[in-house]
Amino acid sequence: MSDHAHPTDVTREQAEEAVRVLLRWSGEDPAREGLLDTPKRVVKAYRDWFSGYQVDPGEYLRRTFEEVAGYDEMVVLRDIEFESHCEHHMAPIIGRAHVGYLPTNRVVGISKLARVVDAYARRFQVQEKLTAQIAQCIQENLQPAGVAVVIDASHECMTTRGVHKRGVSMVTSQMLGAFRDDARTRAEFLQFIGIRGGR
Numbered sequence: 779m780s781d782h783a784h785p786t787d788v789t790r791e792q793a794e795e796a797v798r799v800l801l802r803w804s805g806e807d808p809a810r811e812g813l814l815d816t817p818k819r820v821v822k823a824y825r826d827w828f829s830g831y832q833v834d835p836g837e838y839l840r841r842t843f844e845e846v847a848g849y850d851e852m853v854v855l856r857d858i859e860f861e862s863h864c865e866h867h868m869a870p871i872i873g874r875a876h877v878g879y880l881p882t883n884r885v886v887g888i889s890k891l892a893r894v895v896d897a898y899a900r901r902f903q904v905q906e907k908l909t910a911q912i913a914q915c916i917q918e919n920l921q922p923a924g925v926a927v928v929i930d931a932s933h934e935c936m937t938t939r940g941v942h943k944r945g946v947s948m949v950t951s952q953m954l955g956a957f958r959d960d961a962r963t964r965a966e967f968l969q970f971i972g973i974r975g976g977r
């Protein structure tokens with residue numbers, strides 16, 4: 779699974795034209811006054827929603843704090859809200875991520891964990907891949923004793939179209955190292971994020 783953006787040779791004008799084609803295909807007249815600036819706005823919105831392709835998520839974790847090197851207990855950042863888009867329908871995925879790790883000697887600024895979540899969320903995703911990418915990025919860059927990522931999200935391709943099931947959320951988790959091997963560590967993390975752990 780590649781973390782890097784696929785090089786593009788598509789111009790902004792071509793992207794705007796693609797939006798006009800979709801408008802026509804929907805039954806609209808792209809020359810209608812209210813829609814004249816829409817292709818420009820949509821292309822700009824894409825730059826925002828898919829800005830994750832412009833960054834290297836691992837870069838956020840390269841600056842670590844040595845001063846807290848003695849701290850080796852669990853660090854958990856919970857309820858990280860994110861917006862993503864599913865790669866099947868290009869429909870929004872709205873949810874929360876909970877990230878935990880067990881530092882060995884590298885501790886990062888806590889906002890960087892949220893930045894890693896956003897860097898992967900702002901791409902075309904499936905939730906399982908998003909969950910695994912966040913965990914692997916932290917594992918590779920901080921080499922902690924373990925990483926845990928739980929994501930709880932709702933998929934608009936299921937709520938606003940298709941099966942039309944509102945209120946359904948998908949929960950995925952990726953546990954690495956101690957979180958995978960040690961039931962007590964995993965249970966402590968799940969308790970921190972408000973999910974009752976297993977026995």
Ligand SMILES: Nc1nc2c(ncn2[C@@H]2O[C@H](COP(=O)(O)OP(=O)(O)OP(=O)(O)O)[C@@H](O)[C@H]2O)c(=O)[nH]1
Pocket residue numbers: 864865866903904905906933935936939940941
């Ligand atoms: N596992 C997984 N499935 C997803 C995710 N996002 C969307 N999907 C599912 O991807 C599947 C795509 O199925 P298809 O049958 O190819 O597409 P479709 O005909 O639009 O399917 P429906 O959504 O059932 O109408 C659907 O079941 C979606 O619910 C995700 O993050 N993870």
Ligand SMILES: [Zn+2]
Pocket residue numbers: 864865866867868869933935936
């Ligand atoms: Zn979808």
